[in-house]
Amino acid sequence: MPQLAHTYSIVALDPMAGQLGVAVQSHYFGVGIAVPWLEAGVGAVATQSFVEISYGPLGLALMKAGKTAPQALAALLVADPQQEQRQVAMVDVHGNVAVHTGARCIAAAGHRTGEGYAVQANLMERATVWDAMAEAYEQTRGDLATRLLAALDAAEAEGGDIRGRQSAALVVVNATASGQLWQDRIFDLRVDDHAEPLVELRRLLKVRRAYDAWNAAEALLAGEHVDAEQVAAAIALFANAPDLMPENAEGVFWFGCALVNAGAVEAALPYFRRVYAAQPVWRELAPRLVEAGLLPQGEALLRQLSEL
Numbered sequence: 001m002p003q004l005a006h007t008y009s010i011v012a013l014d015p016m017a018g019q020l021g022v023a024v025q026s027h028y029f030g031v032g033i034a035v036p037w038l039e040a041g042v043g044a045v046a047t048q049s050f051v052e053i054s055y056g057p058l059g060l061a062l063m064k065a066g067k068t069a070p071q072a073l074a075a076l077l078v079a080d081p082q083q084e085q086r087q088v089a090m091v092d093v094h095g096n097v098a099v100h101t102g103a104r105c106i107a108a109a110g111h112r113t114g115e116g117y118a119v120q121a122n123l124m125e126r127a128t129v130w131d132a133m134a135e136a137y138e139q140t141r142g143d144l145a146t147r148l149l150a151a152l153d154a155a156e157a158e159g160g161d162i163r164g165r166q167s168a169a170l171v172v173v174n175a176t177a178s179g180q181l182w183q184d185r186i187f188d189l190r191v192d193d194h195a196e197p198l199v200e201l202r203r204l205l206k207v208r209r210a211y212d213a214w215n216a217a218e219a220l221l222a223g224e225h226v227d228a229e230q231v232a233a234a235i236a237l238f239a240n241a242p243d244l245m246p247e248n249a250e251g252v253f254w255f256g257c258a259l260v261n262a263g264a265v266e267a268a269l270p271y272f273r274r275v276y277a278a279q280p281v282w283r284e285l286a287p288r289l290v291e292a293g294l295l296p297q298g299e300a301l302l303r304q305l306s307e308l
Contacts, residue, residue, distance in 0.1 A: 006027070006049060006106060007026030007027075007028060007121070008024070008025060008119070008120065008121035008124065008129055008130070008133065008152070008160065008161070009024035009025075009035055009036070009089070009120060009121075010023050010024075010046075010133060010137060010148055011046050011089045011090065011117065011118050012044070012091060012116060012137065012147070012148060013043075013093065013095050013116040013117070013175060014144040014147075015175070017144050018174060019172050019175055019186065020038055020040070020044045020173050020174075020175050021044065021170070021172040021187075022036035023036075023148035023151065024036055024046060024168060024169050025156065025161075025167070026048075026165075026166065026168070027163040027165055027166045028166060029166060029167060029193055030167055030190070031167040031169055032168070032169025032190035032191075032192070033190075035047060035048050036056075036171045037056030038172075038173045039064065039173065039177075040174045040178070040184035041064075041174075041175070041176055042064045042092070042093060043059070043063040043069060043072075043090060043091055043092040044090070044091050045088065045089070045090045046088065046118075047087075048087045048088070049085060049101075049122045049123075050105075051086075052082070055086070058076055059073065059088075062075060062076070063092045063093075068092055068094070068096040069091055069092040069097055070097075070098040072090060072092075073088060073100060076088075083100070084102035084104040084105075085104045085105065086100060086105075087099075087101050087109065087120050087122050089111065090118075091118065093175050093176075095115070097114075097117065098118070099111045101122070105122040106122055106123045107122075107127075108121070108122075108126060108127040109122035109124070110127060110129075110130050112130045112131055112133070114134055114137070117137060119134050119137065121155060123163070124155075124158075124160065124161065125158070125160060125161070125162040126158055129155045129158045129159065129160065130155075132155060132158045133151040133154050134151070136153065137151040144172055145170060145187055148170060148172075149198070149201065149205070152168065153198060165196070165198070166193060166197060167190075167191055167192050167193060167194070168191045168198055168201045169189065169191070170201055171185070171189070172185075172186040172188075173185050173186060187205065189204045207242070207244065209242055210241045210248075211251065213237060213241030213242070214241055214251035217237040217241070217255060218254065218255060218258040220233055220234040220237065221259060221261070222258070226262040230262075231259065234255075238255050245274060245278060249274075249278050249282055252271050253271070253272070255271055256268040256271030256272045257294070265301065265304065269304065269305075269308060283306060286305040
């Protein structure tokens, strides 16, 4: 039995940002497992409809070997006796785009390409979905993740999958490989089963952006000799992160710890107060971090951090 990821998706290269991305939504459990395939320095693939998952890894392998996206897709289609049931899109790191909508994909099914991107959909309520996606992607300003989500929202506004909605995914990687795969994967977000998967996907993107901003703020405090200007810059950067309090105290607590380790104890205390007010159990963690060598030793400091 094939995986039936009837769906809409977008593959794109943003050469200005130096990023590749795939975004997808479907009435299908865990669509992010089957449809999006990306590799930094290579390209991106979306394989859907009556899914042949091998189009993902094999398409990437062919592009990595030097084939353009059109060449890679053509090679896979000619070897596939079920090609008329497939819907597949590819973009390579040079911006070449290829897309195939087989004649036996369930209507409404179609696709549209533009500079560095392709949008494709099958089993849609209306045949206006892919044009709406393309226009939203082209007209939206912001980073690649923002533009990809705009395309998904446009598809849903046109009626989307005739069966409704269930899962979604957003994956963005660097267009140029660093040699460290974990560093090149910028966003890797999946909603496997949800009544409003695009709403949840946007929430997860906000959480991911928050953690990225928190990490960047902490990185400013990581040197051996942190001065007042660096502390001020870190506090400003942290303040601009998406605010997840009081639901999530994680970033606030660890940023307070980073300030303490940078010698800015007085600046750190308000962050600890915020955390303890929202979730008092975090008060128990400071002594454990001292024991683990993750906060400076000292009874006076420990009292400051524990008795706020």
